[in-house]
């Protein structure tokens with residue numbers, strides 16, 4: 012018997028970042044949108060915890076106890092006083108270290124899969140608390156859809172989305188480390204007053220209306236200057252997507268994946284084709300959002 016869970020990637024349509032907190036984290040106003048690129052996590056009974064991974068980026072995924080799926084199985088097993096004896100296989104389609112929360116997706120997926128396989132019966136609220144222990148983005152991977160994350164991004168308020176948005180994602184040839192991007196944000200912010208992060212009502216209204224034109228002018232990412240400072244070639248990808256007719260172009264979270272909002276499916280396909288031919292990026296994908304969070308298949 013085995014259980015498979017499908018979990019989406021995310022893009023941040025607003026990422027407002029506050030000053031560094033004493034614990035090193037940053038308060039955020041993080042407006043997440045789950046998009047249709049998915050990892051699948053399959054949990055099968057085994058003698059001991061084992062992780063395997065398949066997919067184009069599989070060689071960049073750790074297979075030891077640091078894998079977020081392994082950590083998820085361990086925290087759930089500890090909470091219920093049992094051994095994390097499970098084989099977790101990750102079918103990985105979400106780019107690794109891309110700013111699309113692939114590791115977080117696997118953490119949330121492994122929690123849901125093990126909870127079902129072991130019959131531990133953790134409630135959604137218990138699962139969300141375990142997700143927050145694993146990482147700031149993990150609770151959102153569980154719920155999906157659209158949500159505002161405050162605190163370090165783990166305190167979620169679900170948001171209404173009035174329709175589907177069409178995105179194009181361009182993956183760079185290498186990853187960026189999230190802590191390194193936050194450190195660069197701190198370095199660039201030195202000597203400046205950093206305001207408290209707050210959700211932008213124009214972003215929330217554009218999401219609720221399902222209006223890509225309105226969302227395109229409202230999106231912001233406070234980590235973008237830091238990501239561009241560490242990875243200057245991203246500017247060429249952003250420029251290529253804008254020139255191809257995207258409504259807007261931005262870095263996804265801490266990057267280096269870049270995200271392009273299109274007016275409809277046909278326009279997204281066109282932007283994707285031009286980006287593929289531009290030679291500025293490694294891989295290009297299209298995806299719609301919002302989509303549901305971690306789901307047993």
Ligand SMILES: C[C@@](CO)(OP(=O)(O)O)[C@H](O)COP(=O)(O)OP(=O)(O)OC[C@H]1O[C@@H](n2ccc(N)nc2=O)[C@H](O)[C@@H]1O
Nearest residue numbers: 035036037110111112146147148163189190193264265266
């Ligand atoms: C930036 C965002 C935007 O959604 O995601 P990515 O774009 O990397 O996927 C998130 O805030 C990333 O969340 P996640 O990847 O879960 O981060 P965590 O494991 O909790 O933290 C990793 C490190 O990032 C920094 N960090 C993370 C979240 C936060 N609110 N403030 C921080 O300063 C800290 O240095 C921390 O040690």
Ligand SMILES: Nc1ncnc2c1ncn2[C@@H]1O[C@H](COP(=O)(O)OP(=O)(O)O)[C@@H](O)[C@H]1O
Nearest residue numbers: 077078079107108109110111112113114115117
């Ligand atoms: N299941 C996992 N999938 C991908 N990366 C993982 C996983 N577990 C741990 N990691 C580590 O987390 C780092 C960040 O990966 P990822 O979550 O894909 O990116 P991001 O935080 O930019 O969204 C990787 O470089 C890898 O070392």
